[in-house]
Amino acid sequence: MTRYVRASELVKKPVVTFDGEDVAQVKDILFEAADGSVRGFTLAGRGLFSGPLKQTLAAGRVHGLGPDAVVIRDGTALSGDDQPAVGVPGGGDVMGATALTVKGTELGKVVDVIIEGSRQPVVAGYEVESSGPPRRRVLLPVLRPVGVSGDMVVVPDAVVDFAAGDLAGFAEAARGLRHRLEEE
Amino acid sequence: MEWWGWLIVAVVVLAVLIASALVTQARRRRGGVIAGGGQRPGEGERGGRR
Numbered sequence: 589m590t591r592y593v594r595a596s597e598l599v600k601k602p603v604v605t606f607d608g609e610d611v612a613q614v615k616d617i618l619f620e621a622a623d624g625s626v627r628g629f630t631l632a633g634r635g636l637f638s639g640p641l642k643q644t645l646a647a648g649r650v651h652g653l654g655p656d657a658v659v660i661r662d663g664t665a666l667s668g669d670d671q672p673a674v675g676v677p678g679g680g681d682v683m684g685a686t687a688l689t690v691k692g693t694e695l696g697k698v699v700d701v702i703i704e705g706s707r708q709p710v711v712a713g714y715e716v717e718s719s720g721p722p723r724r725r726v727l728l729p730v731l732r733p734v735g736v737s738g739d740m741v742v743v744p745d746a747v748v749d750f751a752a753g754d755l756a757g758f759a760e761a762a763r764g765l766r767h768r769l770e771e772e
Numbered sequence: 773m774e775w776w777g778w779l780i781v782a783v784v785v786l787a788v789l790i791a792s793a794l795v796t797q798a799r800r801r802r803g804g805v806i807a808g809g810g811q812r813p814g815e816g817e818r819g820g821r822r
Contacts, residue, residue: 599803
């Protein structure tokens with residue numbers, strides 16, 4: 589069964605080793621705009637005054653991505669300072685970006701990102717808050733070409749017909765959209 | 773100024789410094805969801821997910 593989680597639920601989650609050592613916490617989630625695959629995480633220290641860490645965690649090194657923690661085998665799963673970071677160049681933070689359809693209809697602001705948890709996690713959709721009153725939050729699945737930058741997320745027009753109100757209905761919405769796109 | 777006056781000033785300054793440090797750290801630690809690849813709307817054949 590596919591499990592969907594909000595990106596905001598992963599941010600600040602502790603990164604724990606098999607030995608139970610709490611080595612870091614998740615800061616940013618990095619994903620590849622071209623295919624939606626989650627590449628990894630930037631990290632922050634666990635102490636009250638500790639800031640961002642230079643080490644990063646590649647998605648492939650994650651053993652478990654649970655609701656309460658990100659589990660890794662041991663501290664060597666984190667990239668060292670001498671290794672290339674998992675950061676992907678370009679793009680920007682999609683939180684707060686404007687969601688737009690390809691026909692130019694503004695859907696609202698991206699307030700969260702839906703991640704499909706699997707062996708290779710991927711971005712499966714966006715939670716969007718409409719700007720005009722009444723403010724309403726909907727979850728939009730994305731399966732087809734979508735442009736992503738720090739300012740704008742462009743989605744196909746069809747996703748509007750498959751908006752879900754919550755995560756429970758998101759899987760069904762994603763299935764419906766997939767069906768529609770396959771028929772086109 | 774009485775000694776307790778200086779004490780109050782010192783405590784207030786210390787509190788402001790600690791609060792400022794905590795706010796700065798919270799901002800530095802605030803997370804996000806970073807899109808990479810620099811793909812712009814209309815580019816590429818796939819997106820969002822595989």
